[in-house]
Amino acid sequence: MMAGSEKATSSGLATSTERTRVVILGAGPAGLLLSHLLHRAGVESVVVEARDREYVQARVRAGVVEHGTADILREAGVGDRLDREGLPHGGIELRFDGEGHRIPMSDLTGRHITVYGQQKVVHDLTEQRLADGGDVRFACGPARIHDVDTAEPSVTYTLDGEEHRVVADFVVGCDGAHGSGRTAMGPAMSALEKEYPFAWLGILAHASPRVDELVYASHERGFALYSMRSTEMTRLYLQVPSSDRLEDWPDDRIWEELSVRFSLGGEPWSPTRGEIFERSLAPLHSFVAEPMQRGRLFLAGDAAHIVPPTGAKGMNLAIRDVALLAPAMAKQLTDGDESDLRTYSERALQDVWRAEYFSWWMTTMLHRFEGTAFDRRVQTAQLRSVVSSRAHSTALAEAYVG
Numbered sequence: 243m244m245a246g247s248e249k250a251t252s253s254g255l256a257t258s259t260e261r262t263r264v265v266i267l268g269a270g271p272a273g274l275l276l277s278h279l280l281h282r283a284g285v286e287s288v289v290v291e292a293r294d295r296e297y298v299q300a301r302v303r304a305g306v307v308e309h310g311t312a313d314i315l316r317e318a319g320v321g322d323r324l325d326r327e328g329l330p331h332g333g334i335e336l337r338f339d340g341e342g343h344r345i346p347m348s349d350l351t352g353r354h355i356t357v358y359g360q361q362k363v364v365h366d367l368t369e370q371r372l373a374d375g376g377d378v379r380f381a382c383g384p385a386r387i388h389d390v391d392t393a394e395p396s397v398t399y400t401l402d403g404e405e406h407r408v409v410a411d412f413v414v415g416c417d418g419a420h421g422s423g424r425t426a427m428g429p430a431m432s433a434l435e436k437e438y439p440f441a442w443l444g445i446l447a448h449a450s451p452r453v454d455e456l457v458y459a460s461h462e463r464g465f466a467l468y469s470m471r472s473t474e475m476t477r478l479y480l481q482v483p484s485s486d487r488l489e490d491w492p493d494d495r496i497w498e499e500l501s502v503r504f505s506l507g508g509e510p511w512s513p514t515r516g517e518i519f520e521r522s523l524a525p526l527h528s529f530v531a532e533p534m535q536r537g538r539l540f541l542a543g544d545a546a547h548i549v550p551p552t553g554a555k556g557m558n559l560a561i562r563d564v565a566l567l568a569p570a571m572a573k574q575l576t577d578g579d580e581s582d583l584r585t586y587s588e589r590a591l592q593d594v595w596r597a598e599y600f601s602w603w604m605t606t607m608l609h610r611f612e613g614t615a616f617d618r619r620v621q622t623a624q625l626r627s628v629v630s631s632r633a634h635s636t637a638l639a640e641a642y643v644g
């Protein structure tokens with residue numbers, strides 16, 4: 243961080259102004275990995291995070307790390323714990339009409355996924371950044387972005403009655419779907435979106451998973467997903483109407499609904515029960531910002547795109563974005579060569595749209611919609627084709643393992 247200066251503003255707040263090369267909003271997977279990759283390329287950055295560290299690290303979200311994502315984390319020197327504690331999975335089960343069908347992803351693609359909580363990814367990256375002397379500022383409240391069409395873009399935040407301004411060569415919005423990055427794109431951005439009329443109720447329970455691999459179940463009462471975090475911790479999801487609230491779902495109702503939706507051979511099939519210690523509701527929608535750049539502002543991760551969680555792509559895409567952005571930005575800042583940075587948005591959007599397509603496909607194939615009997619038959623025909631055609635299974639497996 244270069245030397246700063248202090249003065250008072252017309253609002254009466256004392257201000258401090260500092261300078262860095264890249265200022266990053268958000269200490270989620272995208273922001274932290276970007277800062278780490280820039281550091282490895284010799285470029286300094288400041289990460290400004292609205293919430294405190296405990297909150298960020300306690301937030302329960304994704305669980306599936308794609309093959310290619312694990313490679314990126316390993317190559318960046320932050321894959322040791324993932325290799326030690328992650329659960330490698332070579333297949334998933336699709337369950338419908340009371341029958342389970344395994345998609346042998348490793349046999350079909352030679353690749354596998356790793357079940358490893360996003361919380362752990364965030365924890366590993368935070369530890370590494372701090373061990374390397376990285377500048378990660380937690381609990382700053384929502385930061386604001388300024389002057390992205392000039393050579394001196396900046397970010398401001400207010401902390402303990404003082405306004406802080408960080409001026410940089412570039413600002414990167416890694417601040418998720420509700421951050422300032424998206425807003426600062428203004429009319430430069432087109433929003434392409436799709437809403438789904440349901441949400442996922444997700445729970446974490448102290449229970450040994452009854453299965454070794456993930457189960458995606460499509461039942462006439464709705465979708466259910468069996469996942470896990472460890473040999474003692476189960477993660478489960480239920481499709482519920484968007485209007486439902488957590489109070490509508492007491493523990494017994496959750497377990498009963500799960501055992502119906504996971505039915506096998508006409509009989510209810512119950513996950514191992516245990517204490518539910520975390521629960522959340524997440525609406526499903528798709529969103530893409532085009533382009534992912536305005537002047538000296540770049541977007542990465544959920545700030546730029548949202549996928550419905552059915553394809554397990556969100557965190558993986560966030561990591562892929564910054565693996566493209568970091569070397570392009572470092573090349574511009576160290577050699578003055580901006581060729582890769584100029585094509586960042588275009589290259590990132592190709593992967594984004596592939597993931598949007600896959601997530602939409604998985605969502606529409608597996609969830610219960612207010613459709614006609616015709617729609618339902620087509621859905622079943624599609625599932626039958628996926629599990630009986632090697633070509634169709636391979637297409638799913640390739641997209642899933644990444």
Ligand code: FAD
Pocket residue numbers: 267268269270271272273290291292293298303304305306307360383384385386416417418419420421422423442444524542543544545551553554555556557558559560
């Ligand atoms: P985030 O993790 O959202 O981080 C953004 C950060 O910015 C936050 O820490 C926030 O506090 C901060 N912030 C916001 N506004 C500001 C501001 N103005 N100033 C400063 N900081 C700000 N993805 C997968 O790949 N696999 C899965 O299996 C999967 N399952 C999921 C299941 C559920 C139920 C949900 C909800 C999501 C799932 N996802 C999954 C998606 C995944 O969690 C997200 O895509 C991922 O968190 C995106 O990372 P990010 O760094 O872009 O954003």
Ligand code: DHB
Pocket residue numbers: 303304305306456467469470477551552553554
């Ligand atoms: C998990 C989440 C997903 O969205 C998914 O498709 C698979 C697993 C999970 O949280 O474990």
